[in-house]
């Protein structure tokens with residue numbers, strides 16, 4: 457793959473490293489051998505580091521491009537559904553009609569969870585955060601299936617992936633029902649992935665929820681938009697955990713923990729809370745000023761991105777979906793949406809945001825949309841987990857399918873104490 461090399465001159469020595477070019481994106485300098493030369497590269501936060509080679513997702517932050525297996529997110533959001541996308545991300549392409557029918561049937565069959573899982577949930581207070589519940593339930597799933605999965609066998613990895621994709625909606629809806637003090641609702645055969653999720657979330661007292669197809673399509677599209685995003689913090693966590701050979705359910709639990717943070721997946725919940733706090737258009741300038749004030753830790757939630765220095769293409773689709781849901785629900789004068797639209801307009805004209813290339817990201821409109829769909833804000837990140845599980849497990853499988861994969865183990869620059877002797881406590 458190497459077409460050229462990078463030369464480095466250190467202490468009168470010259471080191472040469474191969475440069476590789478992918479299909480798109482920045483060429484990479486392979487510094488694997490630099491450790492043998494007695495040096496490490498130093499890149500806290502991995503701002504300039506490609507941690508792996510992947511064929512799953514490509515992001516062009518400058519142009520606001522997002523491709524899943526080469527397909528533009530805009531086309532996938534309009535022309536496919538989440539089962540198409542999940543198949544595409546995991547197996548490498550959109551399914552044929554028969555492949556899709558088989559895949560949907562397999563996923564539907566695997567959606568129910570063991571009764572014991574309900575007992576695990578009973579250990580949580582109904583006020584507990586659903587993400588904490590999801591982490592524990594994934595650990596419980598690992599305890600049920602660990603012995604049956606050999607991660608070195610591709611067929612076992614495929615089976616584990618289908619189980620995770622199938623059971624995460626059931627687990628997520630269980631957490632919601634528990635927080636409402638209700639018993640879980642079982643999935644039903646014959647419903648689509650998004651329909652089943654809404655059924656398990658909103659059916660109650662023996663009465664099935666009325667499945668409004670505009671709202672079902674919105675939920676399905678939200679799953680597509682959140683399904684994968686190359687080497688973000690939570691996906692990198694799943695890859696790193698998976699590189700030790702750990703159980704796939706446990707690796708996904710680690711990814712959930714990483715996604716929970718407000719700088720990452722927790723931003724949708726924080727963004728809605730921020731819009732509620734702003735509450736009216738005339739308070740926007742005060743919050744814009746706070747976001748620009750270095751002394752103030754406040755950041756405009758739903759704005760900015762490590763990679764996108766242009767509009768997040770998912771935010772554009774999310775805004776359209778938000779409109780559709782608000783119209784369908786008759787929330788034409790949704791004050792939060794008005795605040796969000798005005799906040800976006802003002803921020804995009806403000807030189808601070810323009811200079812720092814801070815644009816709305818996927819989380820900016822997802823909170824308002826999920827809120828209008830009747831999803832409580834503390835479940836927003838759990839919805840993100842539901843969708844991203846497909847991306848996580850696709851990366852996990854891709855990594856383990858390589859014959860050159862090895863355990864991830866970064867080094868460091870040590871700046872602590874030089875060697876010194878322990879003194880008896882009476883002399884310390």
Ligand code: SDX
Pocket residue numbers: 684685687688689718719720721723747748754755756757758759760761762763812814817818819
């Ligand atoms: C997701 O990685 C992914 O792909 C993530 C994700 C995915 O699908 O997996 O896309 C999902 O996590 C989206 C991001 C959701 N997070 C938020 O919306 C939280 C608010 N955003 C910020 O916390 C921030 O923008 C980050 C964390 C998203 C990105 O942080 P970076 O890349 O480390 O950028 P930075 O902190 O270095 O910021 C650069 C400058 C700084 O100012 P200076 O130090 O240069 O003066 O921009 C400022 C920051 O202070 N800045 C903001 C800001 N985001 C960055 N100022 C005000 N409000 C903001 N939101």
